Amino acid sequence: MIKFFRKIRYNLMEQNKTSKYFKYAIGEIILVVIGILIALSINNWNEERKSSNTEAQALVELLEEFKINYKDLLRVEDHKLRAEKKIRRYLDFLNNDSIPIKEKNYIVSGLAGNTWNMTYSVLQGLITSGAINNLKNDSLRFQLNNWDGLKRNYVELQEYYSNVSIIDLKKYLRDKFPSSVILPDSTFSNWGNYNYESKDELEQLAIKFVHDMEYQNLLKEALFRLYIQLNGIHLLKQNHNKIVALLEEEINNKK
Template identity: 40%
Template sequence: MIKFFRKIRQKLLSEGNTGKYLKYAVGEILLVMVGILLALQMNNWNEERKNYEGETIALMELRNEFERNYNSLLGVLDQKKKAQEGLYNYLSLLSDDSKTTSQKAKIERGPVAIVSWDSGNAVLNSLLSTGNIEYIKNDSLKYLLHDWNREIDSFDEHAIIYKDIVYELLNYEKVKLPIRMVKEGKWNYTNHSNLEIQEFREAIVDDFRYHNLLINCVNGLDIQIRVGDDFKEKFGQIINLLDTEIQKR
């Protein structure tokens, strides 16, 4: 192709036709420019296609990850709600003046639900660390994703505070009761007779200190549940935005 254009230029120069040569030169320059622009456009198109494919993959992987984490969170919150209800009912029975101390001592405390939520954010963290999060064009979605680890830290912080509250209750029970270990919803006693165990338990069921520790656990669970419900809403926002973007593919 280059030889072909060179022959045309040489022929025009040999003919001494300056006007035709200039027109040809301008045309050749324009042709080269058009070729360059077409090449750039093709390169841009390929780049956009790769970005589009990268965004699609990121959206799908994020959708799967957020759905897994959301379902896991629902399970944790369900346990905490059941524990809150159980502890509240237990506390209500201990506060019932119609029951004798002996009757109260036969009632088992329910679980305290210190179960933690483990969020697996490998996909999101990889996108953030590599900068591939920029593949996502939806600014609202991108903002929520950039802020997501802060939301997780806030939720985890309340869980840590609650654990400290629960450990205070468990330490109280370990001191007051002849137990080897306190497990969820059950006191495991060392070698003592049923009568001795009953006496140990009677010593705490009317103790205001014990009641206050139980109240702290109920309130701690209430805070976690309310924070968790807000967290669920933000989960829903992200999942809905992901679904909207995926449906556009």
């Protein structure tokens, strides 16, 4: 097309038709500009399509990642709920005077372990690379950024419970009482260097163990830490549901 206009311009120049020459020259310039604009539009459209496809794939991977981690969170929540109930029942048991000392003479088990070992590699990759800022849905972007903070806060609560509350409880019992008192049916050796020759002395220690205020306070501390963790899990579940709903909506919109 441009060659066609150029040939016409040359003919007009040879025929000294200056007015028409300039008109065709302007027309040729306009055609070039239009061609450039069309090419840019097509290129921009292709880039937007690639970006949209990349975002759609990231959203699908994020959704799968959240669903996998949610299942593990529910497993941990179930364990924490059972541990909380155990401590509450045990404390009521210890303070019930109608129950014989021998029946109270044991330690509550199953309080440690079962931590939430989540993996958010897709989300972390989006945050680290800054690609999360390219997400078009403002609500989703906000929830994902907020989720990272909620997750870290819960992990701190979880680690404090496992590394401080439970360890303090075990250390206190290990240093204070022999295993023959707190684990009367166990075949393990004593936790400390104790030599009790008298059965009466062991019985007195059993009574002391059952009524030991510091022991009960450590149990209450563990109970409180479990309660905080369960509140943290509740908050995580609420935000998880919001994120999943937004992800599913965005994925459907891009189909």
